[in-house]
Amino acid sequence: MAEKILRIENLIKKYSGVTKLHDINLSVEKGEVVVILGPSGCGKSTLLRCINALEPVHGGKIFIDDDEITAKNAPLSLLRQRIGMVFQSYDLFSHLSVLDNIILAPLKVQKRNKKEVTEEALKWLERVGLGGKAHKYPRQLSGGEKQRVAIVRTLCMHPEVLLLDEITAALDPEMVHEVLNVVLDLSKDDTTMLIVTHEMRFARAIADRIVFLVEGKIEEISPPEVFFTTPKTERAKQFLESFEYEDVKKEKA
Numbered sequence: 001m002a003e004k005i006l007r008i009e010n011l012i013k014k015y016s017g018v019t020k021l022h023d024i025n026l027s028v029e030k031g032e033v034v035v036i037l038g039p040s041g042c043g044k045s046t047l048l049r050c051i052n053a054l055e056p057v058h059g060g061k062i063f064i065d066d067d068e069i070t071a072k073n074a075p076l077s078l079l080r081q082r083i084g085m086v087f088q089s090y091d092l093f094s095h096l097s098v099l100d101n102i103i104l105a106p107l108k109v110q111k112r113n114k115k116e117v118t119e120e121a122l123k124w125l126e127r128v129g130l131g132g133k134a135h136k137y138p139r140q141l142s143g144g145e146k147q148r149v150a151i152v153r154t155l156c157m158h159p160e161v162l163l164l165d166e167i168t169a170a171l172d173p174e175m176v177h178e179v180l181n182v183v184l185d186l187s188k189d190d191t192t193m194l195i196v197t198h199e200m201r202f203a204r205a206i207a208d209r210i211v212f213l214v215e216g217k218i219e220e221i222s223p224p225e226v227f228f229t230t231p232k233t234e235r236a237k238q239f240l241e242s243f244e245y246e247d248v249k250k251e252k253a
């Protein structure tokens, strides 16, 4: 049996007493790419935030390997290093260069060797097409470049699982591609990823499995070729049709 790196068992999450995630069960294999799709407000970000222990949960358990993230005395700082998260807003420090942004946490939190971390950072910057930008400051970069730096910063912490929450949502359309291509490239390295995105073509290309979430419940889990051609529920069909309509609107514009 393939190794499960992440296990979510009977997860329940509430806000102000209202249940927003209902009995979520999901296991992710090492190297697997799971894309979470669903209408706005269905709980996609909440699910990722629970996995990264940014939110207390109200039932169920989440494990990375055999370590329970949701345990009362779980060492959160250590667990968070094993789960990297990239958000829509890249949150780089404006007073630090690209390189210093990237090496900050590996040096301060992981106490790693500066030379080794710097070499790794430079290698990654090269790979994501930012070879010449190590000594620039965030204000000198485009949104797409900043987001690629944010991805490299997370990767340099060597997370076992990478969570990406709508990382292209704030970007101009021409920059979306450059960031998604970096993520596609990463998926070839067997990086385990949970991705929330509204980019359907990207989702179809990168996913091993699609998880379709509606009102805090998993409605369907399917391989992308099934989900995008013969979704199991009417709700999923409607959801996909709303994107076709978006495509038509874009073509007309």
Ligand SMILES: Nc1ncnc2c1ncn2[C@@H]1O[C@H](COP(=O)(O)OP(=O)(O)OP(=O)(O)O)[C@@H](O)[C@H]1O
Binding pocket: 015, 016, 020, 038, 039, 040, 041, 042, 043, 044, 045, 046, 047
């Ligand atoms: N901090 C919070 N306090 C109270 N309610 C919240 C909080 N964060 C999210 N919610 C609610 O939980 C539900 C799920 O929100 P979530 O942000 O996870 O949705 P989403 O699927 O990521 O939506 P979107 O596609 O718009 O990003 C929504 O009803 C939202 O209003």
Ligand SMILES: [Mg+2]
Binding pocket: 044, 045, 046, 166
């Ligand atoms: Mg969200």
